[in-house]
Amino acid sequence: MAEFIYGIDIGGTSIKFGLFTLKGTLLRKWAIDTNLKDSGSHILKEIAQEIKQQPESIDKIHGVGFGVPGPVKEDVVYRAVNLGWDVFDVKKEFLSYFKTSFIVKVHNDANVAALGEQAFGAGKAYPHMVLYTLGTGVGGGVIYDGTIIEGAFGAGGEVGHMFIKDFPIVCGCGNTGCLETLASASAVKNLVSYYIKTTPLESKLRNEDSYSAKHIFDLAKSGDLIALKVVDTVAEALAKASQIISVIVNPNAFVFGGGVSLAGDFLIHKIERRFKEIAFKAVKNDTVFTLAKLGNDAGIYGCYQAVKNHG
Numbered sequence: 001m002a003e004f005i006y007g008i009d010i011g012g013t014s015i016k017f018g019l020f021t022l023k024g025t026l027l028r029k030w031a032i033d034t035n036l037k038d039s040g041s042h043i044l045k046e047i048a049q050e051i052k053q054q055p056e057s058i059d060k061i062h063g064v065g066f067g068v069p070g071p072v073k074e075d076v077v078y079r080a081v082n083l084g085w086d087v088f089d090v091k092k093e094f095l096s097y098f099k100t101s102f103i104v105k106v107h108n109d110a111n112v113a114a115l116g117e118q119a120f121g122a123g124k125a126y127p128h129m130v131l132y133t134l135g136t137g138v139g140g141g142v143i144y145d146g147t148i149i150e151g152a153f154g155a156g157g158e159v160g161h162m163f164i165k166d167f168p169i170v171c172g173c174g175n176t177g178c179l180e181t182l183a184s185a186s187a188v189k190n191l192v193s194y195y196i197k198t199t200p201l202e203s204k205l206r207n208e209d210s211y212s213a214k215h216i217f218d219l220a221k222s223g224d225l226i227a228l229k230v231v232d233t234v235a236e237a238l239a240k241a242s243q244i245i246s247v248i249v250n251p252n253a254f255v256f257g258g259g260v261s262l263a264g265d266f267l268i269h270k271i272e273r274r275f276k277e278i279a280f281k282a283v284k285n286d287t288v289f290t291l292a293k294l295g296n297d298a299g300i301y302g303c304y305q306a307v308k309n310h311g
């Protein structure tokens with residue numbers, strides 16, 4: 001009888017495993033290094049070996065959920081550059097390493113993180129939820145009625161690449177004006193350099209060679225003018241993105257995770273305040289803005305939930 005579900009979040013440096021009961025209790029979690037040799041062709045085989053080495057019998061696996069860093073449509077990955085994968089049927093290859101069959105669900109890593117937060121974390125009370133992961137880049141996911149919106153080409157939930165405004169910083173995707181260039185950890189640092197050059201505002205940052213996102217937020221809290229302008233720019237960009245999303249999918253909640261979100265309520269309140277100024281009236285007062293709760297575990301929880309949603 002099936003008893004277990006694995007949630008497996010594949011990243012460019014490590015692969016996180018979560019072993020869950022059918023009801024969603026996390027029994028244990030661990031990680032192994034990602035083997036990037038030979039265009040990532042050993043990755044799935046090593047994951048299969050890792051599962052076979054566990055004390056739990058293979059026959060008791062109900063399903064395995066994957067999060068992968070690339071666009072995914074119906075369990076097929078369309079290029080995961082960080083892993084070296086081109087178009088790749090993850091489900092088919094993974095099952096080929098086993099004699100038994102079980103459910104396999106594959107999703108984009110940011111989308112499963114969003115699903116994890118919705119099912120187990122900050123979005124628990126909210127069936128419609130949007131996650132922003134404000135890290136080196138800006139990732140995210142849109143959950144509608146407890147389900148990931150994958151879209152026609154697997155780009156559903158790529159909130160980091162929403163066009164926000166003309167701005168002279170090139171995004172990782174090659175475009176300019178993306179949310180990612182205005183609200184990621186790298187954006188925060190770029191914005192400091194930009195405002196040092198283009199404004200006469202006084203700031204301690206003018207005398208510093210390097211600055212972390214955390215330092216910039218700490219300075220903003222103490223009233224530093226350039227640091228404050230940077231935080232206001234980040235908040236404005238996220239409020240605008242949320243305003244647009246709110247009239248398309250009308251989520252109950254926007255949830256913020258990743259390094260930049262460590263700025264906490266200081267940032268969230270600014271986003272919420274600005275959102276209320278520009279939002280459509282039906283969504284103005286009841287849309288919730290809150291911090292993510294699961295940190296790096298959001299992915300494995302979401303992988304579990306993707307299997308569970310399947311049956």
Ligand SMILES: [Zn+2]
Pocket residue numbers: 160161171172173174175178180
């Ligand atoms: Zn972009």
